[in-house]
Amino acid sequence: MKLDYMQCWNGAMALLAAHKEAVIAIAGVFLFLPTLLFAQYVAPPILTGEEDSNALIAIYMAYFNDNALAILASNLVMSFGALAIYFALVPSRSHTVADNLTAALKFLLIYLLANLLSGLIILPGLMLFILPGLYLAAAWC
Template identity: 30%
Template sequence: MNKIWSRAMELVRDNFQFLVVIAGIFLLLPTLAAYLLIPDLQAVMDPAADPEVLAAQLQDKLGPLLGVGIVAMIFQFAGYGAMVALMGNARPTVGDALKAGLKVVPSTFGVLVIFILAYVLSAIVISVPVGIIVSLSGLASLAFIAAIVVLAFVVFLLARMSMSLPVLVLEGTLNPIKAVSRSFRLTGPKKWSIMLFWGVLFAAYMVVALLLTSIFGLIAALAGDSVVAMLILGLTNGLLGMGIGMIVSGLAVAMHGQLAGPSEAELTSTFE
């Protein structure tokens, strides 16, 4: 894992100028646009909000949220794909990397659908028996344990599927089922280390995100309910997304390189 981190930082550093451009277009701008197009987005996303008020707000803004969310997701998938392609061993031009990123967007949606189906199925398998036991025994603590088990399975599933995008981009596999299957095979020998690795990184991200959003959220609150406040929040979350996107893409490429080994083209070029 230390080698993967070091290699990822090297990849990000060597491609930083181009990565900033790609991340700015595909990660920062959609986030900023979301805050400006939906002014009450921060209130809708507030975890401390009253559930009944939040439900009413979500119902009123469901259409715009879905529309902006889908467009932002398309941009993000394309951006992540382009950054992975840019840092791959093929060393493409920025234009070729962008084409590669756009090319895998439908397949990435397919991978997302597979993940959601697996998550829903696992949640049902775990929650239904526990719900029956809780209703019969009255042991409410079992529901909390079930939630922890589901969360652990989600982290495990994300770790096992984490190589899907590098497989789609770097191995030229556009079939999402084959990409997920290949990801499971690659991550299998080191699945627990990979799960711990991504879990620690996610925890660190949450700490940084909470700290930054708290600080800049306070600054935005002082600005009042205005375009300036939305710009502050949008830029904060967008810049954070840019940084995380570049690092995660670099980690994915570095991890794929270590798990998959050198490609056939690289082996061939060694003897030419």
Template identity: 35%
Template sequence: MKLDLSAAWDGAMAMIRTNREVVLVLAGVFFFLPYLAFSLFLPDSGMAEASAANEGDMDAIAAIVMEFYAEFWWALLLLALIQSVGALASLAVLGDNARPTVGDAIRRGVSLLPTQLGAQIVAALAIFAPIVLASGIGAATGSAAITGLLTLLGLPVVIYIVVKFSLSSPAIAIDQTRNPLKALTRSWGLTKGNSLRLFFFFLLLIVAFLVASTVLNLLIGLALALLGEELQLIGLAISGALINAIFSVVAYAVLASVHHHLGGKAIATVPRAGGEE
């Protein structure tokens, strides 16, 4: 079936309104607080300044970035795992018409985390395979121009695969599919005939988010500049965490709504009772 993008967006907003109290709790616990803690307690250790000092020297900048990852890989991994559980829990709350509670959704997120990780690993291998193959063929020719051209030609394939696998998380969290390959297959089937529409839909959302977050951070940074550097950094960390939480909720609501529409499921529109949290 053809996806009605307007209906998908309206459905996402309806999901958020219907489950707003539960979603607020999950967003705070899994997206706002971890991101804020990461921003405040794991500073870039001068990475931004060092990168600016080495502007134009890509090797030096790459070395700085790798040093940061080597030092804080454990924190990045922990943040990714926490937000992965939050993603699954949020999708369960937003998309499961059985109305799981916060506790049920979190338990589902934890239990399905291995499936999610497995699906992401397989998807990553499939996504990067065209680029690696194109780069390898180009390198074999010894021509930088051919390598660049083949890599560029591989990008549409990469984008196509990303879109085709975009509904694997809803398939895991909402349908409770525990086999990573079945989740990816389910996503591939649901997106059939709508890949191009989904690409532009997702692209529009990402661009809107980037513009809004950039403008908001700029305004907040200017407003806090008069209060001193330390308060400015704290304020920017809070605003960044808030933006991360809002975008995460909207993104997962959109995925859940698209999953429902393409799967032929109805969206619950009756708000939860107070005891359902």
């Protein structure tokens, strides 16, 4: 059986059209609102463009230390919203938004652990292949 990308696209668009009200509601509350609130209440670091690498590291370390709770909270809410949208778009489910949010809440911890483990698996590959490749490319030029 050959994979037909057009059929996949049409299926995805049909699912989105069938559940667009739920997806818009969930995305508005759990994806766009946290981003808007974060942008409104957390000021970005102020850079002049003349900082060296040590100054940039110090500025961003202070920024992340001062705003760690806001960054963590907004990312958790957005992860929950993305998971709820995934549940809303499952073809075999036709539940309410409340059912999708409940299912997302039940799987949130597993979802976060899977993301953490995949990041831990990707990190050695980054360190072993990408960074030496960048070093070799820079040393070659």
